[in-house]
Amino acid sequence: MTAGLIFGALVFGLAQGGAIALLGAGIVTIHRGSGVLNLAQGAMAMFATYIAVGVAGASGIHPARSLLLGAFAGVVAGAALGVLVDRVAMRPLVGRPPIVRMTATLGVLYILVSLSQLIWGATTRSAPTLFGAGGHRIGAVVISNDSIGVALVALALAVGLGYFYQRTRLGTAIRAVADDRENAGLGGIRVQWVGSVCWALGGAAAAIAGIMLSPTLGLNSFILTLLVIQALAAALTGRLQHLLPTLLGGVGIGVLTALLRAILEHVTAASAPTWINLTDVQDGVALAWMIGAILLWRRRSRDASGQTPNRSEARIAVDPAFRTAFLVVAGLLALVVPLFLHASTLYLLTIGGAYAIAILSLVLLTGMGGQFSLAQASFMGVGAFAAAHLLRDAHMSYWLALPLSGLIAAPFGAITGWITLRAQGVMTAVLTLGVGSVITGLFLSATVNGGGLGSLTVTRPDALSDSVRYCWFVLVVLAVLIAFVSALRTRRTGRVMLAVRDSETAARAVGVNPYGVRVMAFSLSAFIAGIAGVLYAGTGGVAAVNAFGPFNSIALVASGVVGGLGSAAGAVIGGILQATGPSFVSGLPGLSRLADPGDVAGILLGALLLVQVIAFPSGLSRPLLKAEAWVSRRTRGQLGHSATAAPVS
Amino acid sequence: MAHLEVRDVAVRFGTTAALDGVSLSVSRGEVVGILGPNGAGKTTLLDVISGIERPQKGEIRLGTADVTAMPVEERARLGVARTFQAVELLPSLTVEENVLLGCQSRQRSGLISDGLRLPRSRRAEVLARREVMSVLDSLGLTLLHETPVASLPLGTQRMVEIARALCMQPSLLMLDEAGSGMEGDMLRRLGALIARLARSGTAILLIEHDVEFVLANCDFIYIIGGGRMQARGTAAAIRRSPLLADIYLGRAIGGATAVA
Numbered sequence: 001m002t003a004g005l006i007f008g009a010l011v012f013g014l015a016q017g018g019a020i021a022l023l024g025a026g027i028v029t030i031h032r033g034s035g036v037l038n039l040a041q042g043a044m045a046m047f048a049t050y051i052a053v054g055v056a057g058a059s060g061i062h063p064a065r066s067l068l069l070g071a072f073a074g075v076v077a078g079a080a081l082g083v084l085v086d087r088v089a090m091r092p093l094v095g096r097p098p099i100v101r102m103t104a105t106l107g108v109l110y111i112l113v114s115l116s117q118l119i120w121g122a123t124t125r126s127a128p129t130l131f132g133a134g135g136h137r138i139g140a141v142v143i144s145n146d147s148i149g150v151a152l153v154a155l156a157l158a159v160g161l162g163y164f165y166q167r168t169r170l171g172t173a174i175r176a177v178a179d180d181r182e183n184a185g186l187g188g189i190r191v192q193w194v195g196s197v198c199w200a201l202g203g204a205a206a207a208i209a210g211i212m213l214s215p216t217l218g219l220n221s222f223i224l225t226l227l228v229i230q231a232l233a234a235a236l237t238g239r240l241q242h243l244l245p246t247l248l249g250g251v252g253i254g255v256l257t258a259l260l261r262a263i264l265e266h267v268t269a270a271s272a273p274t275w276i277n278l279t280d281v282q283d284g285v286a287l288a289w290m291i292g293a294i295l296l297w298r299r300r301s302r303d304a305s306g307q308t309p310n311r312s313e314a315r316i317a318v319d320p321a322f323r324t325a326f327l328v329v330a331g332l333l334a335l336v337v338p339l340f341l342h343a344s345t346l347y348l349l350t351i352g353g354a355y356a357i358a359i360l361s362l363v364l365l366t367g368m369g370g371q372f373s374l375a376q377a378s379f380m381g382v383g384a385f386a387a388a389h390l391l392r393d394a395h396m397s398y399w400l401a402l403p404l405s406g407l408i409a410a411p412f413g414a415i416t417g418w419i420t421l422r423a424q425g426v427m428t429a430v431l432t433l434g435v436g437s438v439i440t441g442l443f444l445s446a447t448v449n450g451g452g453l454g455s456l457t458v459t460r461p462d463a464l465s466d467s468v469r470y471c472w473f474v475l476v477v478l479a480v481l482i483a484f485v486s487a488l489r490t491r492r493t494g495r496v497m498l499a500v501r502d503s504e505t506a507a508r509a510v511g512v513n514p515y516g517v518r519v520m521a522f523s524l525s526a527f528i529a530g531i532a533g534v535l536y537a538g539t540g541g542v543a544a545v546n547a548f549g550p551f552n553s554i555a556l557v558a559s560g561v562v563g564g565l566g567s568a569a570g571a572v573i574g575g576i577l578q579a580t581g582p583s584f585v586s587g588l589p590g591l592s593r594l595a596d597p598g599d600v601a602g603i604l605l606g607a608l609l610l611v612q613v614i615a616f617p618s619g620l621s622r623p624l625l626k627a628e629a630w631v632s633r634r635t636r637g638q639l640g641h642s643a644t645a646a647p648v649s
Numbered sequence: 650m651a652h653l654e655v656r657d658v659a660v661r662f663g664t665t666a667a668l669d670g671v672s673l674s675v676s677r678g679e680v681v682g683i684l685g686p687n688g689a690g691k692t693t694l695l696d697v698i699s700g701i702e703r704p705q706k707g708e709i710r711l712g713t714a715d716v717t718a719m720p721v722e723e724r725a726r727l728g729v730a731r732t733f734q735a736v737e738l739l740p741s742l743t744v745e746e747n748v749l750l751g752c753q754s755r756q757r758s759g760l761i762s763d764g765l766r767l768p769r770s771r772r773a774e775v776l777a778r779r780e781v782m783s784v785l786d787s788l789g790l791t792l793l794h795e796t797p798v799a800s801l802p803l804g805t806q807r808m809v810e811i812a813r814a815l816c817m818q819p820s821l822l823m824l825d826e827a828g829s830g831m832e833g834d835m836l837r838r839l840g841a842l843i844a845r846l847a848r849s850g851t852a853i854l855l856i857e858h859d860v861e862f863v864l865a866n867c868d869f870i871y872i873i874g875g876g877r878m879q880a881r882g883t884a885a886a887i888r889r890s891p892l893l894a895d896i897y898l899g900r901a902i903g904g905a906t907a908v909a
Contacts, residue, residue, distance in 0.1 A: 315741075484764040484765065485764070487763060487764050487765070487766045488760070488763050488764050490774075491758065491763035491766075491770055491774055492749075492753050492756045492758050492763060492770075492773065492774070492777075493758070493759065493760050493763040493764070494763070495742070495746055495749060495750055495753065496750070496753055498739060498741075498742060499739055499750055502739040502740065502741065502742075503737050503738070503739060505701070505733070505737045506733075506737040506738065506739065506750070507722075507750075508701075508720075508721040508722045508725065509699065509721065509725055509730070509731060509733075509737065510725055510730075510750045510751055510753055510754065510813065510817060511722050511723075511725035511726040511753065511754035511817070512722055512750075512753065512754075513720075513722045514722075520760060524760065
């Protein structure tokens with residue numbers, strides 16, 4: 001390959017990297033000012049860019065000026081969006097553990113994505129560049145005006161931000177708040193106000209990054225939203241605290257991605273490998289960069305308190321006899337109800353069962369193990385595609401392929417657990433987001449799996465071809481896995497997991513290796529998620545990549561937190577919620593004609609997540625379990641039974 | 650030969666020397682106490698022995714093994730058990746579940762057998778619970794076994810932590826301020842327990858602010874100050890030491906500035 005090609009890739013990468021750096025700088029600014037790791041940074045960029053493009057298209061004035069006007073409107077909208085998020089969602093969460101506040105930003109992300117699809121539709125638009133078409137010829141290579149413009153704007157803004165931090169009073173105040181919130185407050189700095197300013201700055205930076213990137217990347221609800229992964233990798237370079245390393249990191253990621261892509265295109269021009277999708281190599285670069293950055297951190301990053309979004313609370317004791325009666329009734333309902341359901345409702349119940357299994361994998365990992373994961377949908381995808389290949393290519397029996405697919409997903413979980421060993425809390429979340437995007441973007445969308453947004457069929461065996469029987473089967477698998485996870489909770493393995501979650505010091509003092517437990521928890525969780533993926537794919541008969549992306553992982557976490565990750569009941573509630581949300585919305589009078597019910601359901605789920613995290617941190621399952629305990633006490637009183645100590649069952 | 654042998658250990662935090670050439674030994678069946686003002690390095694010494702802190706210099710031997718570079722959990726499996734000054738229990742779990750953790754490394758059940766409730770797991774669980782109940786019995790905690798630890802007073806929580814350590818069947822038991830938060834009767838029971846454990850061959854190392862408790866219950870006492878051993882001797886000898894007055898009054902000894 002020629003030096004010219006490399007040079008061209010270098011300049012392109014510099015421009016892209018500059019915009020990524022800006023997005024990362026926004027993450028760092030918000031984290032410094034308010035202590036929140038904003039996973040919605042990309043979503044904010046996307047939303048502001050839509051507004052910029054909309055204003056530019058609607059202003060009806062001279063094109064050159066309308067573009068500037070649009071950009072201005074976008075930046076203002078981004079800043080306003082930042083302030084809005086801070087006031088509505090973040091203020092009520094001040095003082096809560098970092099992972100909880102990060103979970104709330106997932107709610108914001110979900111709302112913004114759903115809202116944007118509702119308003120602007122699902123098609124990818126091309127966004128106009130501010131810097132005009134054409135370019136300059138340097139040697140054999142043409143450098144586009146857009147690349148040059150983007151690089152220059154990024155450079156100017158980086159210098160400006162640096163000056164702002166170092167030389168202005170407000171910048172000093174932000175640095176003071178970042179160093180020590182309480183002391184800054186005592187010193188007369190209005191901490192909350194500084195937080196809002198940082199959110200505004202972060203939102204504006206996101207808007208600029210989005211406006212500059214969308215001409216090359218295209219504009220839809222997901223592209224910019226998921227760019228947060230690269231921006232997070234950049235921000236990790238600066239330990240979420242320092243601006244200069246973040247900016248350099250962003251540029252480094254951009255350049256590395258562009259160069260790698262150019263080289264790979266050249267090398268694989270003759271025969272592209274089928275097992276990996278090299279066009280989405282940016283996620284691989286981002287993940288590698290994240291791992292490198294975390295390994296370079298001298299000490300492990302720690303959250304002072306609380307690893308889980310749902311608060312860990314004492315178990316609610318329910319009379320064993322009553323619990324048995326309750327389970328028998330639930331089992332009978334599961335047996336009878338599918339017989340009388342309309343086909344579409346039956347489909348939703350089946351999907352809900354599969355989602356419930358996927359969320360159960362989070363109950364195990366997050367609720368019991370204290371580890372956060374944004375890669376669960378990718379593990380589902382591994383299971384689903386493994387099953388598709390086993391059934392189609394290896395002609396394996398379904399009954400063998402199902403557990404084997406789970407076993408194939410398990411090592412992916414083990415590797416994820418191993419990668420996150422040095423991280424805690426929010427860092428684990430960021431890393432798993434990177435892992436998930438690599439699994440889905442690079443491997444699940446490889447040619448062997450249909451390529452791009454491809455899909456493979458997952459055929460159900462004859463015994464399960466009837467949809468009522470399949471529904472029963474999914475519910476039975478759910479019941480078996482719930483029994484498995486619940487059994488762990490009362491035995492040694494579960495106690496050891498809880499120990500690692502609540503006090504690593506105590507766990508190690510009694511001889512538990514916390515790293516081993518973490519890898520074990522991730523493996524088992526991926527196994528369960530893999531099974532869920534096969535069952536999910538089996539419902540529609542097809543494994544499709546776009547059902548197993550990072551965005552789906554985020555949805556699983558959202559539903560799980562709303563249901564409550566502290567108990568298996570939370571998984572069931574979350575699964576039903578996620579499956580029935582869209583059809584519930586379309587059942588609302590008048591709404592179905594106005595909008596896509598899926599988008600409205602997404603907005604509702606995001607809002608529900610915010611309300612849940614802010615007002616009811618234990619999840620929906622908690623009050624239900626309390627009610628069950630109350631009824632059990634009442635019935636026991638009525639029947640005149642005496643309380644007996646629970647035997648080891 | 651002593652069961653625990655600490656030789657010439659040094660730990661440095663930045664520019665401050667937390668421990669500077671400290672040596673100590675504890676034999677099986679012996680109760681050794683450490684006295685010293687705040688910031689003298691007592692807890693750091695226990696951290697070095699249990700493996701939480703890695704010394705820059707020196708050596709730690711347990712039995713015949715050199716454990717200086719061994720991680721905390723492996724030392725625990727070799728029989729090193731300890732309690733913590735700031736209690737490290739799992740607040741959302743019951744007393745019984747917390748103490749059961751002490752049995753975990755001897756429980757013969759794993760992920761598969763636990764999840765499937767195999768007989769093997771059931772047997773291990775019944776055995777462990779029986780053991781835990783007898784330990785709780787001996788500490789007078791039986792009635793509390795189903796109580797979540799978060800709702801217990803500090804002194805009782807310390808007892809639960811001791812129960813967990815006992816379930817590890819340790820060869821070396823280290824108690825960090827175990828008596829603080831305990832009242833007269835409970836403190837006497839703790840003393841009796843220590844004596845009983847020593848008779849059964851456990852090596853015991855304890856840190857305590859209550860000087861009288863240490864003098865009454867320990868065979869051998871070290872006085873530490875400013876990261877160095879300032880004095881050592883039997884309880885009778887230490888009782889005559891001029892340093893004891895400083896400790897009673899909370900004065901710094903050995904040129905150390907007292908840091909809480």
